[in-house]
């Protein structure tokens with residue numbers, strides 16, 4: 001078996017792993033995830049680069065979850081001639097309908113906005129590129145094959161797939177692949193996808209898998225520990241109290257799928273427990289609104305505490321003034337609110353979408369607070385805010401950063417180092433090979449070293465992008 005890492009090697013976005021196996025005398029190739037690179041011009045170039053093999057030669061794609069950095073280039077793959085099935089869980093199937101269409105829409109809007117600015121002589125630098133159209137997304141959706149968790153499915157003779165719960169976002173899965181190659185023993189190959197934090201809001205704990213020959217594991221936070229949920233709550237309550245007292249707004253950039261729902265459930269739960277007073281919350285992202293409805297639809301897949309919070313809010317709807325913004329005019333009207341509002345909007349790394357407008361209107365005022373709750377990739381606008389830049393360029397114009405910037409790490413949808421090691425401890429025997437992916441270089445190397453030291457596993461590899469490994 002050969003695995004080639006086309007992305008998420010030495011970085012956190014662009015998860016795309018090609019697996020080549022020898023079955024009945026023929027090499028057969030499939031992909032696990034087909035994600036978009038995110039964060040600046042370099043990412044765009046990688047998204048545009050041709051595959052090292054023909055898309056038509058791929059048998060199928062296994063998708064761990066709906067986040068764009070794992071799914072976002074699928075329409076491009078299908079447009080380039082891939083016509084096989086894309087396997088995912090049922091909730092992922094529903095989320096992709098929202099996420100991929102939104103991705104096509106955002107790309108088109110970015111191009112059109114840049115072209116208008118260029119015509120008016122107000123755009124500097126290169127124009128953005130749309131990677132695919134709405135029509136190409138619609139064709140891709142017809143290729144999705146939804147499966148249940150725990151349902152073992154033969155994909156082609158010699159390859160069996162079972163999805164287990166990764167506890168990261170709605171529908172997120174660990175892909176368990178049993179592969180019977182010519183003349184070889186049965187091999188179990190596990191792709192972790194993104195592993196959730198134990199005891200986090202909304203999702204259940206990740207499933208433990210007992211055995212594997214090959215493990216491909218994420219390492220987003222492989223070099224650090226998250227704050228406890230208690231500390232995170234204290235910090236969040238502190239920022240909200242002080243900003244509301246100062247008469248400012250709170251702007252929270254949040255991934256529309258997953259993070260927005262976690263924040264909502266946490267804020268409502270803090271009100272339920274009397275830690276926060278009545279709140280006015282605006283969720284300004286059509287995609288987040290749709291994902292919140294889906295979260296209610298898949299209520300049975302949520303953890304116990306979130307189910308209880310949701311039931312409480314249904315009985316006490318006046319406790320939080322929660323509004324979902326649909327149209328653009330309403331969204332722009334939020335710019336007139338000078339204080340007392342919590343605005344949750346996407347994209348999570350601040351690079352596109354309505355959040356950019358909210359930052360443009362709220363960054364210049366010192367009484368406002370920007371609360372960052374998610375990972376900010378190198379090169380993204382969110383990362384520059386975390387790095388305390390004094391000014392940023394939005395829509396081709398300079399904006400001063402006067403608002404306070406707060407990073408609240410404990411809400412992460414990703415396990416920290418201890419969480420990842422705990423998940424690996426579930427394997428009863430040392431896997432023959434462990435690949436550490438989906439982390440910035442420092443994070444992956446610290447985590448690989450932790451696996452060698454704490455678990456005493458010997459064959460731990462940090463793959464290089466585009467390199468092929470036999471295992």
Ligand SMILES: [Zn+2]
Pocket residue numbers: 065067070168194
């Ligand atoms: Zn993810």
